[in-house]
Amino acid sequence: DTLTRREDYVAPSHWIRTVDLSFDLEPAKTLVISRMQVEPNADRPGQPLRLDGEDITLTRVLVNGESVSFHFEEGQLVLDKLPAEPFQLEIRNTCAPEKNTQLSGLYTSGGGFFTQCEAQGFRRITYFPDRPDVMAVFRVTLKADAKRFPMLLSNGNLVESGTLDKGRHFAVWHDPHPKPSYLFALVAADLVCREQKIRTRSGQDHTLQVYVRAGDLDKTEHAMNSLIASIAWDEARFGLKLDLERFMIVAVSDFNMGAMENKGLNIFNTKFVLASPATATDVDFGNIESVVGHEYFHNWTGNRITCRDWFQLSLKEGLTVYRDQEFSQDMAGSPSARAVKRIEDVRGLRQTQFPEDAGPMAHPVRPDSYQAIDNFYTATVYDKGAEVVRMMATLVGREGFRRGMDLYFARHDGQAVTCDDFAQAIADANPDSALTTRLDAFKRWYAQAGTPRLKAAGRFDAETRSWTLTLSQHTPATPGQTDKWPFVIPVAMGLLQADGTPVAGSERVLVLDSAQQSWTFDALDAAPVASLLRGFSAPVILEWEASEAELFTLLGHDTDAFNRWEAGQRLAVARLLGAVRAGAPLVLDAAYLDAMRAVLRDAALDCAFKELVLTLPSEGYLAERLAEAGEPVDPQAIHAAREAMRAQLARELHEDWAALWDAHASTGGYRPDPVSCGRRALANLALANLVLDAVARGDTVWPGRALQRFKDAGNMTDRLGALAALVHGRSPLAAGALERFHAMFRGEALVIDKWFALQAAAPEHDGEVFARIRTLAKHPDYSLRNPNRARSLLMTMTALNPGAFHRADGSAYAFWAEKVREIDGFNPQLASRLARALDRWRALAEPYRTLARAAIEQVAAKPELSPDTREIVTRALA
Numbered sequence: 030d031t032l033t034r035r036e037d038y039v040a041p042s043h044w045i046r047t048v049d050l051s052f053d054l055e056p057a058k059t060l061v062i063s064r065m066q067v068e069p070n071a072d073r074p075g076q077p078l079r080l081d082g083e084d085i086t087l088t089r090v091l092v093n094g095e096s097v098s099f100h101f102e103e104g105q106l107v108l109d110k111l112p113a114e115p116f117q118l119e120i121r122n123t124c125a126p127e128k129n130t131q132l133s134g135l136y137t138s139g140g141g142f143f144t145q146c147e148a149q150g151f152r153r154i155t156y157f158p159d160r161p162d163v164m165a166v167f168r169v170t171l172k173a174d175a176k177r178f179p180m181l182l183s184n185g186n187l188v189e190s191g192t193l194d195k196g197r198h199f200a201v202w203h204d205p206h207p208k209p210s211y212l213f214a215l216v217a218a219d220l221v222c223r224e225q226k227i228r229t230r231s232g233q234d235h236t237l238q239v240y241v242r243a244g245d246l247d248k249t250e251h252a253m254n255s256l257i258a259s260i261a262w263d264e265a266r267f268g269l270k271l272d273l274e275r276f277m278i279v280a281v282s283d284f285n286m287g288a289m290e291n292k293g294l295n296i297f298n299t300k301f302v303l304a305s306p307a308t309a310t311d312v313d314f315g316n317i318e319s320v321v322g323h324e325y326f327h328n329w330t331g332n333r334i335t336c337r338d339w340f341q342l343s344l345k346e347g348l349t350v351y352r353d354q355e356f357s358q359d360m361a362g363s364p365s366a367r368a369v370k371r372i373e374d375v376r377g378l379r380q381t382q383f384p385e386d387a388g389p390m391a392h393p394v395r396p397d398s399y400q401a402i403d404n405f406y407t408a409t410v411y412d413k414g415a416e417v418v419r420m421m422a423t424l425v426g427r428e429g430f431r432r433g434m435d436l437y438f439a440r441h442d443g444q445a446v447t448c449d450d451f452a453q454a455i456a457d458a459n460p461d462s463a464l465t466t467r468l469d470a471f472k473r474w475y476a477q478a479g480t481p482r483l484k485a486a487g488r489f490d491a492e493t494r495s496w497t498l499t500l501s502q503h504t505p506a507t508p509g510q511t512d513k514w515p516f517v518i519p520v521a522m523g524l525l526q527a528d529g530t531p532v533a534g535s536e537r538v539l540v541l542d543s544a545q546q547s548w549t550f551d552a553l554d555a556a557p558v559a560s561l562l563r564g565f566s567a568p569v570i571l572e573w574e575a576s577e578a579e580l581f582t583l584l585g586h587d588t589d590a591f592n593r594w595e596a597g598q599r600l601a602v603a604r605l606l607g608a609v610r611a612g613a614p615l616v617l618d619a620a621y622l623d624a625m626r627a628v629l630r631d632a633a634l635d636c637a638f639k640e641l642v643l644t645l646p647s648e649g650y651l652a653e654r655l656a657e658a659g660e661p662v663d664p665q666a667i668h669a670a671r672e673a674m675r676a677q678l679a680r681e682l683h684e685d686w687a688a689l690w691d692a693h694a695s696t697g698g699y700r701p702d703p704v705s706c707g708r709r710a711l712a713n714l715a716l717a718n719l720v721l722d723a724v725a726r727g728d729t730v731w732p733g734r735a736l737q738r739f740k741d742a743g744n745m746t747d748r749l750g751a752l753a754a755l756v757h758g759r760s761p762l763a764a765g766a767l768e769r770f771h772a773m774f775r776g777e778a779l780v781i782d783k784w785f786a787l788q789a790a791a792p793e794h795d796g797e798v799f800a801r802i803r804t805l806a807k808h809p810d811y812s813l814r815n816p817n818r819a820r821s822l823l824m825t826m827t828a829l830n831p832g833a834f835h836r837a838d839g840s841a842y843a844f845w846a847e848k849v850r851e852i853d854g855f856n857p858q859l860a861s862r863l864a865r866a867l868d869r870w871r872a873l874a875e876p877y878r879t880l881a882r883a884a885i886e887q888v889a890a891k892p893e894l895s896p897d898t899r900e901i902v903t904r905a906l907a
């Protein structure tokens with residue numbers, strides 16, 4: 030297995046200016062003819078041309094119509110003795126789409142043909158310099174059986190179509206925009222489409238299409254609306270217009286990830302397209318909006334300007350996540366709904382990226398090396414990358430960021446560039462900004478891995494009536510990086526008086542750019558309460574020893590909604606970890622319960638916000654807090670403490686839960702707007718608490734109501750919420766409801782995924798949940814071949830259910846190892862994702878640590894492990 034290093038980048042030896050691709054599509058054997066206009070790179074004369082290829086069969090190579098000599102070297106097709114002038118290269122090869130179980134390259138799903146080329150799938154279709162800095166204009170001819178594959182789609186515009194003999198037909202597509210091979214796509218399948226013509230603000234006409242299987246047309250309205258909203262948003266916010274006459278989205282049920290931004294022909298996992306109130310939850314509706322937006326925004330940030338090499342992946346991913354997060358916030362509208370979205374994003378970052386940054390896979394936002402690039406589509410590249418862009422926007426201001434984006438496009442449209450180019454454009458457009466004066470130091474965010482610890486200490490001087498805040502930073506070592514330079518950390522903050530009144534004029538953004546700095550605030554009558562890192566202005570761990578009184582003040586009064594929520598989480602963490610550390614049962618104090626009651630009763634707060642405050646930090650988050658402190662993680666102790674706290678919140682706040690249920694259980698006709706979603710979320714949380722408490726007390730009224738709710742529900746959010754209340758509350762009514770749910774939705778694959786996931790997410794109790802997962806893995810509807818279905822049990826257990834996964838007998842680890850090995854045999858990308866489940870094994874307490882290590886070794890011991898999974902387990906064991 031070979032390592033690719035960022036520093037080894039060399040420009041391509043040849044440019045490919047145009048590609049004329051022709052496909053004779055047959056599931057068993059597809060013939061590909063590729064005719065390329067090749068131009069030697071004047072900067073690298075005399076070099077051989079190396080073409081990537083994988084799992085395909087070469088049948089002929091012609092240069093200017095003549096056969097030439099070639100040989101293979103490390104899997105590449107090498108042509109030397111080439112003309113020094115531009116020439117035509119023709120390659121013929123075959124591939125076997127129906128045998129392509131990796132879902133990378135050209136593969137079949139549900140009887141149709143689909144492609145996935147990012148990052149290195151194009152080489153599984155034909156021989157090509159499969160690297161993002163080679164950009165060509167594509168013309169594509171598709172030929173296939175007309176009955177089985179009535180829709181023939183590729184990037185760009187349809188130029189010609191018609192019938193052929195033997196029941197076949199063809200279509201010719203032309204994409205005028207030069208693009209790298211990873212953005213190529215084709216679809217040949219039996220699909221129907223929702224179409225909408227739009228005229229944009231700038232007066233251009235476009236045709237938008239969403240392609241799905243025949244029965245799914247009624248579930249495409251939300252995706253279409255999300256696409257229309259995305260187009261309008263990018264034009265309004267960034268002045269970026271749709272540059273295509275035709276923009277297509279295609280849904281496919283076998284897909285390794287969420288979606289793919291192929292130029293003009295986005296291909297989506299069905300999970301991020303299909304939604305009806307009856308089959309999709311509020312969360313699904315929100316995810317569809319953000320993923321449709323994300324892929325659409327790539328049209329500029331990714332496609333018009335792409336990455337020079339894969340180490341620059343965050344150039345497009347970090348920026349596009351930032352853009353989709355901004356889009357979702359703007360769609361949410363009210364300040365409070367925006368804050369809710371921000372809290373959810375930060376919760377996600379801390380749940381996945383922080384552990385990644387603390388484990389064996391820790392890597393900079395711009396990595397230095399990889400074995401399998403697919404392993405670097407990570408939370409660090411995406412979500413921390415988005416935080417890096419957000420910090421730039423904070424440092425140059427909203428208008429400044431827009432100026433920087435404008436300059437970025439003015440300079441680099443049509444090019445393949447680097448993260449440095451992006452940062453330089455933002456800086457150059459804002460010469461006097463706090464970013465530009467510290468640009469080199471700021472760029473350490475791209476180069477250094479690890480989550481900085483930001484320490485804050487305040488000192489009040491009654492004599493001078495001043496308060497001094499000292500901020501210091503330290504970043505722990507990560508693999509290959511022992512010592513770190515200080516980061517540039519924007520710390521948005523403000524001060525409150527002890528009674529919660531804001532201190533006038535105290536709001537500002539401090540910029541910490543050295544190991545330690547102090548700031549003094551004058552004219553204060555008493556020590557203030559500091560609200561630090563508002564809106565989570567930097568991806569750091571804030572070590573701030575706030576007193577309980579200060580946290581209660583912040584929870585009750587901070588003007589920054591993020592920090593109100595954060596204060597509540599800190600109060601919960603203190604109680605949970607207090608119990609874990611003491612090894613004693615958790616007993617909630619009146620002060621905490623009163624504060625939670627006050628939140629629930631506060632008429633000025635939105636339901637969505639209340640639901641977030643009353644949702645306890647996850648077991649995974651709690652584990653990380655212990656690991657950060659260098660304490661061994663006992664997942665079962667954490668699970669027990671959290672369950673005890675949930676039970677007490679359910680009991681002690683019973684009256685409030687019942688009142689909230691009465692007030693919010695019915696939201697009328699279904700609309701996925703932030704206010705209705707918030708009401709449903711809070712009603713579901715209330716119901717979960719009411720059932721949990723009722724089951725504990727042997728009362729049957731609330732479980733009965735939950736069952737009724739489950740039966741009567743008018744939408745999936747309510748129905749799934751009621752089902753979860755019964756199943757997760759361990760009500761005797763759960764089994765019947767589960768059976769009924771399965772029968773109701775047996776034809777809806779995405780709903781059956783939910784049915785598996787809900788059971789795999791149940792709070793563990795005496796090993797019942799893991800036993801159920803093992804049984805469900807043998808269910809006739811379960812399959813590892815479909816990534817969504819595989820993940821529904823396995824990723825849910827490993828990522829979201831530590832109580833079920835970390836067992837003192839190691840049985841769930843062994844089960845995991847067996848599944849990783851099995852999946853690795855046919856789908857390395859899916860396997861290597863799952864293989865990361867035990868990345869944090871070193872942080873575990875015994876016996877988990879030893880058992881986890883043994884399970885990883887079990888995976889590593891598999892002969893012929895894919896390079897993808899090999900990279901993960903090798904790093905984990907290093």
Ligand code: B3K
Nearest residue numbers: 147148288289290403406
């Ligand atoms: N760019 C794709 C991800 C491709 C993943 C390849 N392993 C989706 C996205 O980020 O929009």
Ligand code: ZN
Nearest residue numbers: 323327346349
């Ligand atoms: Zn993306």
